[in-house]
Amino acid sequence: VPPESYGNLLQHFTGSKDHNVALRERAVKDGLSVSEYSITVVESGDELRYGSEAEVYERLGYQFIPPELRENAGELEAARKGELPKLVELADIKGELHCHSTWSDGRHTLEQMALAVRERGYSYMAITDHPRGTLAEQDLEVDQLNERLKPFRILKGIEVNIRVDGSLSLPDGELAVRDWVIASLHGAFDRNPTERVLAAMDNPHVDCIGHLTARKINIRPPAEIDFESVVPRAVETGTFLEINSQPNRLDLRDTHARLAGEAGVKVAVNTDAHELRALQHVEMGVAQARRAWLTKDQVLNTRTWPQIEKLLK
Numbered sequence: 001v002p003p004e005s006y007g008n009l010l011q012h013f014t015g016s017k018d019h020n021v022a023l024r025e026r027a028v029k030d031g032l033s034v035s036e037y038s039i040t041v042v043e044s045g046d047e048l049r050y051g052s053e054a055e056v057y058e059r060l061g062y063q064f065i066p067p068e069l070r071e072n073a074g075e076l077e078a079a080r081k082g083e084l085p086k087l088v089e090l091a092d093i094k095g096e097l098h099c100h101s102t103w104s105d106g107r108h109t110l111e112q113m114a115l116a117v118r119e120r121g122y123s124y125m126a127i128t129d130h131p132r133g134t135l136a137e138q139d140l141e142v143d144q145l146n147e148r149l150k151p152f153r154i155l156k157g158i159e160v161n162i163r164v165d166g167s168l169s170l171p172d173g174e175l176a177v178r179d180w181v182i183a184s185l186h187g188a189f190d191r192n193p194t195e196r197v198l199a200a201m202d203n204p205h206v207d208c209i210g211h212l213t214a215r216k217i218n219i220r221p222p223a224e225i226d227f228e229s230v231v232p233r234a235v236e237t238g239t240f241l242e243i244n245s246q247p248n249r250l251d252l253r254d255t256h257a258r259l260a261g262e263a264g265v266k267v268a269v270n271t272d273a274h275e276l277r278a279l280q281h282v283e284m285g286v287a288q289a290r291r292a293w294l295t296k297d298q299v300l301n302t303r304t305w306p307q308i309e310k311l312l313k
């Protein structure tokens with residue numbers, strides 16, 4: 001393929017197949033034939049070669065369609081009307097809302113985590129260690145670090161377990177004084193998972209549900225959560241959902257994240273990092289958010305902490 005056909009080539013082989021089939025079928029109706037070499041105007045035999053994908057889409061009558069959206073899931077229709085969303089970008093993320101340290105099962109200290117998060121250019125981090133009976137000591141360390149690192153801010157978060165009866169692994173009184181509360185399923189995934197998540201969302205202190213289905217790709221299947229009942233309850237109660245960016249979780253999955261966004265739920269893109277290098281998984285979470293059509297506004301942590309605080313229950 002000659003360099004002047006690079007856009008045609010890239011578009012052709014980027015896929016998905018469903019996207020390209022639909023695109024070519026529509027082109028045929030317009031008297032055009034699309035290949036990896038060119039767009040052929042059937043009537044005149046003219047071969048149109050383009051160096052960029054954007055030009056290919058433009059000639060075919062579309063807005064540029066980002067590769068993440070090429071699933072034949074409504075993107076062609078939206079692009080023809082010029083109504084594609086402006087997708088969230090990595091640079092929009094302003095803070096980390098789910099991570100662990102040596103205060104629970106993390107590999108690095110709170111200080112190491114905070115410094116690494118600040119190094120990413122973020123302005124805040126919620127430390128969400130699992131309860132280990134050491135919250136008072138941890139909070140003292142948070143205060144000291146916040147004094148040293150300001151204006152960077154560590155929020156006093158927690159990740160509580162949603163128990164089999166739907167109750168949480170810390171009493172309400174202790175949750176009430178946390179800055180940020182994540183509730184997650186960590187076991188007994190086959191025992192009323194939907195009812196347990198709904199009960200957790202009803203708790204006035206729970207801000208966000210962590211890794212909703214608890215799936216671990218290639219390790220265990222997702223819990224059978226009835227997403228159709230979770231989303232309206234999230235809207236009603238003002239509870240956020242997360243895209244957990246761990247490569248073997250990516251939970252919410254893209255189709256669910258899209259439905260959540262469309263229903264008006266703000267989705268946090270979190271790493272759930274248990275070590276420094278896992279903080280970079282935010283890239284995978286943002287990619288997942290883009291596949292879900294999410295805009296900057298639909299992603300919670302594109303906001304500063306004071307802006308998020310105003311949205312809490």
Ligand SMILES: [Zn+2]
Pocket residue numbers: 159184186210211
């Ligand atoms: Zn968890």
Ligand SMILES: [Zn+2]
Pocket residue numbers: 098099100159210272
């Ligand atoms: Zn976690």
